[in-house]
Amino acid sequence: MIRECRREDFNKVIKYIFEKNAIAEYAFDTCPNEMEGIQQLLEEAIDKNDMKIIVSYEEKNINGVALLPCNDIENDCIGIFTTSSFKDIAMSMFQYVKDTLKGKSYYLYVNEQNKHIEELKDYYKVNDLGKDMTLVLDTYSDSFINSYIQENKQEDSFEEFKEDFAVMHDELFPDIYWSSKRILESLDDWKIILENNQDILIGYVILVMNKDNIYIQQIGVKEEYRKNGYGHKLIRRVMNYAAMNRKSLILDVETDNTSAISLYKSLGFKTVKVKHLYQIKF
Template sequence: MNINLATTSEINEIAKFVTKLNQQKSTHIGYAGTEFDEIVATLEEDFVLENGRLAFVLLKNEIEEIVGAIGLDIDENSAEVWGPFEDSISEKELTTLWQTTLDQFPHVETAHFFVNLENTTQQKFIERLHVKKTGEYLTLTVSKGDFEPLNSQRLFPFQAGDEKDFESLHNELFPNTYYDAKTIVSRINEDNKLLLFKNEQQALQGYAYFEVATVFGEASLEYIAVSPKHQNQGLGTLLLKEVLQEIFKHDTIAEIRLCVENDNDRANHVYMKAGFKMDNILLGYTFNR
């Protein structure tokens, strides 16, 4: 068995391996996609290092086939873990693969895992790393055909000057989440939108952050929330419908995904009313050196 840092020439090989495993709930990892082209694009955009290397550590067998892989989508000193992905390797080999990953990226102090509830093998491995469990989440989907548009418009793009109010609300509602407020703001671009829900006095009542991949015809609703001060007024349903309407303006988007806390019964009821259906249950963990 050989363990090495991957190169860009191995992107297609890695994507094929990840695609095969991530299309099964028993080996599914939440951060990675399930379609080959989407995974290739993400590897090319977020994982390429200097000198033709990737932020992916590979374990290969004697005939040079990938049997284990761990990738890090790194943002300064923190990273989202793509993996572990493995095909019948031993516990010792998996441990060595993880330790090699840590050794390759010593500046990464915090690593976030997102693993399917049915992926019990990786749950057991991750929990042996003395991680902190950050929550249990549902991934939900809604199709354009299930959505009924509306005429109201109370959403506004995030602007300079909104930072303080947004950060305060996001940190209050999602204190241990995978994207903090500063990370969300840093990710805003033509395809990643942060929209704020305000009243006539321009007071922040809620917000939504979503990412659109028009090339793949996909959209992911990462966060949506109403301030506790303004709940129980029907604003959650209105906010959700306005966000869906904004996303479905993209001709290539036929389906929307979002991730919510599994025990948030009130919010989940709103999502189901809007046409969302459950896809996966995911467990979040945080590892600190």
């Protein structure tokens, strides 16, 4: 039986996701550092009606979970977590997805060790769009933290640059779900760190925060200011902020972006997983 998750079943579903995600062959787009953040984001998404959780039950036991967006965007992400027979359970859930959200393409991140995606290729058109690497920084020296305290940099007023941020973000990333409009409508869910030269906005970093972690959602630098060290400067400021707040820092980078990976690793980031990005056309 497949149905939408009821609020009273939410904790049971989250526990199921946590348990199955610990098994590499079933893991999709999460790692241990991110799990608490995933729970927080799911709770908020459900409360705001941005996402549905579809659950497969066998009698009273959960044997599959699908995450579906509740928006009208043409392309979005779904996540599938399964037990037992991937073919039987996941295929029935994908059929539910197909029937519920017709005519769209979906993007799905899959842990590199999860080989079950191959089974989907027998039924749907699956395009491999490349791989991303998830990096984590969770250790900071006392001297690093103290240097931030001594620096005591005054944060720039976001209100002052709000309009400039909106224009820059939509120009740099015109096709992503998190448009400037969506971000500005939910500013309480984000922290945005700016880099500016007097009254000119040069770049920014968008952060998603939870109890233990900070996730770098997006980094943007104006094209004419690139290769001048501003991206590195923004990352250092984010590291300082994370260290001061005693939080792990998580980011994703494409595996063929070797220069960025080298930079992050030189700053102390460690690889925790590699994941494929697939486009599934129903």
